[in-house]
Amino acid sequence: MEANSKEEHAIVLDFLPNGYPFDTRPSHLKTPIVQAIGKNRFVLLELVPKKDILLQPNQEVYIGDGKRDHIHHINGRIPESKLTRTARAELEFVIRKIINENQQRFIDFFNKAPPLSTRMHSLELLPGLGKKRMWEILEARQQELFKDFADLKSRIHLAPEPDVLITRRILQELVGEEKHMLFVSRPEHLQRPLQH
Known part of the structure; x- marks a missing residue:
């Protein structure tokens, strides 16, 4: 594993179509959020999907530098403490799946x-x-x-x-x-x- 290598693929842990529930902005200003884990370096990421895209937990998405089908941009890394309950529930299962693959x-x-x-x-x-x-x-x-x-x-x-x-x-x-x-x-x- 290279120290400077970027994640190319991630697995969706949770999809929040209306953004975070604690976001107090009006709903028309909120953006959908995807919490995901990178397949190579196990980095927890916050992603923003493209408009009108619906994602499911355990779905693999491309996040590399090329043309992305599902993800508009990457907000950045997130700490484990910021994961939603759904994301935490999926985390161990997804990690084990990545390991076995x-x-x-x-x-x-x-x-x-x-x-x-x-x-x-x-x-x-x-x-x-x-x-x-x-x-x-x-x-x-x-x-x-x-x-x-x-x-x-x-x-x-x-x-x-x-x-x-x-x-x-x-x-x-x-x-x-x-x-x-x-x-x-x-x-x-x-x-x-x-x-x-």
Whole structure:
């Protein structure tokens, strides 16, 4: 995942045809709002659809630089706290769906995850994965890299499924002030400068 790459596609979490309910402007001044999550960097976005377009939760929309069929423009990133109830209800399901559709990308994480320091490994940042399971994964991947989630599950006994582990980590990164971001792109104003 490139640090500067932009999202090309997003999945709709919620569509508000009359804008936010707490918006006190007259209804003719309100714009429809789409809350969505980027498929590549898991960025929460606020989008404005084109006129007379109706969108459904779980619908994929193109948000890249080319011609967009459904989206007029991108308002920007939004914090997890600004998501509607519907968007929050859809969030975990949509993240898990993205993970399962892109298994190779996430199995590569298990195959290539590096240590963060002499005392901590990036695999340990997955909720529910302790030192014992981390060492099992490291030893198993040294013998042969994992092919997919089924291969990982057959060789390593994980209490939660691999996609559930990754989903939980992504949710933590979206909600909290995590020091290490494994899957979610950190907002530009929070980027730490490279130390030389």
